[in-house]
Amino acid sequence: MNFIISGKNIDVTPSLKNTIESKLGKLERYFTPETEIIVTLSVEKERQKIEVTIPVKGSIIRSEQVSNDMYVSIDLVEEVIERQLRRYKNKLISKSQSSSGNDFQQEFIDSNEEGTDDEIKIVRTKRFGIKPMFAEDACIQMELLGHAFFVFYNAETDQVNVVYKRKDGSYGLIEPEFS
DSSP: OEEEEEEESSOOOHHHHHHHHHHHHGGGGTBOTTOEEEEEEEEETTEEEEEEEEEETTEEEEEEEEESSHHHHHHHHHHHHHHHHHHTHHHHTSTTSOSSSSSBOHHHHHOOOOOOTTOOOOOOOOOOOOOEEOHHHHHHHHHHHTOSEEEEEETTTTEEEEEEEOTTSOEEEEOOOOO
């Protein structure tokens, strides 16, 4: 696996680099040797954050963990990614990804290990009427409802979009892009 490690407001010391490669190196049993693991470390006040992104054919495996100690954040991110891989194994290796030419080790693909107890189960379906509105109006509606996101039909683009509240208090807009 190829590690691309960078830091924002933090020096990536040899000790940090070795810890990252050691902890995330445990994931090599899942991926081919050519797989890239992009790691970004950042520090803001007391927050020690690690972001790990692993682009694989047709998907992205990503985790972001924050704590007051970077080494704790590294431990947490490794556990989360491993759990994601076990949980989503069948989805990741779907018909669109034949076992040849993907980024996963053949042993991982062939193993009978199923998802863990925390498999996703949809327990409720909501249906609601959608009326065309502008993104700004959708943000207001989301705030009135007290939600973190809001699905709406965008009057400007004639597509279903999602607005969401970001951690910094600003808003984001998700627009579909069909490939």
